[in-house]
Amino acid sequence: MALSARYDQLIRLMLVGDQTVGKTCLLCQYANHEFHDHHVTTLGVDFRVRLIELDGRMIKMQIWDTAGQERFLAITKQYYTRAQGCILVFDICSRSSFESLAKWLLYVKMYAQKDTAVIIVGNKTDLEERRQVATATAQQFADENGVMYFETSAKDLKSLEKPFYELCRQVVDATNKSLNSAQNNDTLSLEQDKDTSKSDSSPLTKSKCC
Numbered sequence: 347m348a349l350s351a352r353y354d355q356l357i358r359l360m361l362v363g364d365q366t367v368g369k370t371c372l373l374c375q376y377a378n379h380e381f382h383d384h385h386v387t388t389l390g391v392d393f394r395v396r397l398i399e400l401d402g403r404m405i406k407m408q409i410w411d412t413a414g415q416e417r418f419l420a421i422t423k424q425y426y427t428r429a430q431g432c433i434l435v436f437d438i439c440s441r442s443s444f445e446s447l448a449k450w451l452l453y454v455k456m457y458a459q460k461d462t463a464v465i466i467v468g469n470k471t472d473l474e475e476r477r478q479v480a481t482a483t484a485q486q487f488a489d490e491n492g493v494m495y496f497e498t499s500a501k502d503l504k505s506l507e508k509p510f511y512e513l514c515r516q517v518v519d520a521t522n523k524s525l526n527s528a529q530n531n532d533t534l535s536l537e538q539d540k541d542t543s544k545s546d547s548s549p550l551t552k553s554k555c556c
Contacts, residue, residue, distance in 0.1 A: 353397060353406035357517045358428055359510075360410045362450045363435035364443040368469040371500035372435065373411045376510055381501055391425055398514060405514055426457035431464070431517045433509065436484075438468045438497065439476040444484065451491060461524070463516035465494045467509055472499040 361369040370392070374380045377394035392411045397404060410429065412422045426432075434450050436443040447466065454464055466488045468479065481497060488495035496509040 352404060354403040355518065355521070356406045356408060357430050357514060357521075358408050358410070359431045359433065359513060359517070360412060360425055360429035361433050361435055362412050362422075362453070364437075364440070364446045365413070367435045367437040367440070367443050368500050369435050370411050372467070372469060372498065372506060373409055375500045375503055376506045377409065379503060391422060396510070398511065400511070400514060400518060403518075405518065407510070407514060409510075423457050426453065426462075427459065429458055429462060430521070431513045432458060432462055433513060434464065434466045434493075435469055436466070436479070437470050438479050438484075439470055439473050441478040444468075444479045444487075447487065461520050463513055463520060464491075465496065465509055465513050465516075468495070468497045470499060471497050471505065472501050 361373060363369055371382055373392075373394050374382055377396045391413070394409050394411070396407045396409065398407065399405070410425050412425065432454050434447055434454070436447055438444075451464070454462060466484065468481070468484050484497075485495050494509075494512060496505075496512075498505040498509060500506075
């Protein structure tokens with residue numbers, strides 16, 4: 347589908363995680379159906395776009411791919427504040443990248459909005475024989491932090507569809523909930539103003555002269 351096609355809602359997602367965990371490969375596969383076998387270093391921030399249909403509405407996802415090096419944190423911090431959803435990525439073949447999830451989750455809590463949706467993705471399932479992080483271990487970490495966990499391979503587009511779709515759904519649901527809450531508050535405010543207006547406009551009772 348052409349990226350210029352009509353869409354009903356724009357949402358902004360963000361990929362974060364250590365260098366070499368495969369964030370760029372995930373994004374290239376998901377957005378453009380391309381797999382790059384060589385490592386591509388992201389300098390600062392890059393982004394891709396993907397359109398999906400959710401509950402009969404066309405959703406345009408602007409997905410930011412961020413650098414994993416600490417020296418780019420000053421640049422990427424501003425993107426945390428604008429992101430509506432974050433994907434924390436680690437490499438199942440790298441114990442250190444899994445242990446870094448606590449740091450990346452802390453950055454989300456520090457710099458992102460309070461209602462930002464978060465999921466965790468364990469990448470490189472195509473290298474199962476080199477796995478250093480058990481699925482149960484990663485799932486426990488996700489459960490303890492109240493987020494969903496998925497395992498993927500950048501070589502397999504099908505494995506990427508569900509995590510992106512579920513994060514998109516969380517963002518859309520949160521946005522709708524926020525809009526409904528704002529509308530209810532506006533309605534309540536109007537009703538209160540109306541009641542106050544009625545009270546102010548009621549005729550004053552004149553006292554009779556004795």
